[in-house]
Amino acid sequence: MLDLIIRNAKELNQEPVEIGILDGKIQQISSKISEEAKEEVTLSDTQYLSAGWIDDHVHCYEKMNLYYDYPDKIGVSKGVTTVIDAGTTGAENIGDFYHITRDKKTNVFALLNISKWGIVEQDELADLTKIKEEKVAQALRDYPDFIVGIKARMSKSVVGENGITPLELAKKIQSDNEHLPLMVHIGSAPPELSEVLAKMEAGDVLTHCFNGKENGILDHETDKIKEVAWDAYRKGVVFDIGHGTDSFNFHVAETALKEGMKARSISTDIYVRNRNNGPVFDLATTMEKLHVVGYSWEEILTKVTATPAENFHLTTKGQLQPGFDADITIFELVDEDKELTDSNGFTRVTHQQIKPIKTIIGGVIYDN
Ligand code: ZN
Ligand code: ZN
Numbered sequence: 001m002l003d004l005i006i007r008n009a010k011e012l013n014q015e016p017v018e019i020g021i022l023d024g025k026i027q028q029i030s031s032k033i034s035e036e037a038k039e040e041v042t043l044s045d046t047q048y049l050s051a052g053w054i055d056d057h058v059h060c061y062e063k064m065n066l067y068y069d070y071p072d073k074i075g076v077s078k079g080v081t082t083v084i085d086a087g088t089t090g091a092e093n094i095g096d097f098y099h100i101t102r103d104k105k106t107n108v109f110a111l112l113n114i115s116k117w118g119i120v121e122q123d124e125l126a127d128l129t130k131i132k133e134e135k136v137a138q139a140l141r142d143y144p145d146f147i148v149g150i151k152a153r154m155s156k157s158v159v160g161e162n163g164i165t166p167l168e169l170a171k172k173i174q175s176d177n178e179h180l181p182l183m184v185h186i187g188s189a190p191p192e193l194s195e196v197l198a199k200m201e202a203g204d205v206l207t208h209c210f211n212g213k214e215n216g217i218l219d220h221e222t223d224k225i226k227e228v229a230w231d232a233y234r235k236g237v238v239f240d241i242g243h244g245t246d247s248f249n250f251h252v253a254e255t256a257l258k259e260g261m262k263a264r265s266i267s268t269d270i271y272v273r274n275r276n277n278g279p280v281f282d283l284a285t286t287m288e289k290l291h292v293v294g295y296s297w298e299e300i301l302t303k304v305t306a307t308p309a310e311n312f313h314l315t316t317k318g319q320l321q322p323g324f325d326a327d328i329t330i331f332e333l334v335d336e337d338k339e340l341t342d343s344n345g346f347t348r349v350t351h352q353q354i355k356p357i358k359t360i361i362g363g364v365i366y367d368n
């Protein structure tokens with residue numbers, strides 16, 4: 001007997017499927033499941049499902065003052081089954097973060113800030129003595145299933161006088177630790193974007209990729225994507241949205257798309273203030289923004305499921321396949337206009353919205 005069967009389901013391709021779940025895992029997917037289950041859920045004809053949405057850039061260590069939120073407020077209640085906290089904590093406080101997230105409904109993982117206390121202050125990389133490689137290595141040994149990579153914020157307000165040095169240290173930590181995934185935040189110079197990108201390799205994640213700043217990927221004089229950004233993109237650096245309060249600009253995203261450049265993953269950089277007051281609100285709204293830019297829903301869904309799972313080695317997540325975790329998002333596409341605002345106050349109107357209806361995490365169903 002199965003624990004749960006989802007009936008009358010379909011993905012965006014409209015193919016009818018039923019999904020059988022046992023012990024928190026997807027046990028089977030087929031057009032018709034004849035077995036019985038303790039519980040069944042039947043989707044309405046307007047509902048779709050996908051693998052559970054993964055937001056790979058959030059801030060959800062609730063004990064911080066600067067950037068913080070609560071995992072279930074940005075996760076399960078928003079159709080997001082897994083969140084990756086992007087460097088809110090470092091080696092000194094990630095243990096506490098780990099312990100207080102064990103009873104959350106939402107799956108929580110973390111990128112370890114290379115600065116040992118994380119983002120307690122805005123300039124966590126201005127003092128290089130806060131980067132202690134042996135402490136990072138110890139944290140990785142203590143929480144191997146929780147820490148899925150490391151984070152370095154490479155912008156003026158964070159690094160102070162240190163220029164590119166913190167990224168060099170992050171790359172060393174990465175190569176000394178089985179080539180861990182690395183996420184790099186970009187913003188105002190110094191360091192220059194070109195210096196940051198020159199140090200990044202294939203698979204490294206560049207977050208805030210479509211920010212509207214001078215030191216972003218768009219050359220504001222020529223209105224073209226900078227050649228250094230194209231070089232990084234071509235060598236396999238992963239462009240990640242990381243919308244945030246200050247880091248998503250419609251025109252940059254549109255210009256990139258026009259030139260043939262797309263973000264590989266879509267994430268929010270959400271925390272309590274930009275969730276309550278905008279412009280982020282939630283992952284669905286960020287997905288709508290990429291839709292209005294011109295991405296298809298199919299590719300948007302891949303960019304919040306399979307791609308982030310692959311980038312951060314979440315090997316049992318991001319796909320609807322037997323043996324994978326039973327993390328599923330049930331949603332509707334609603335033909336209704338909605339005005340969307342980017343981080344610089346520019347607006348676009350989407351004609352279609354994506355609305356999470358139910359979130360299934362480890363086989364447990366939650367209503368949205
Ligand atoms: Zn950032
Ligand atoms: Zn962030």
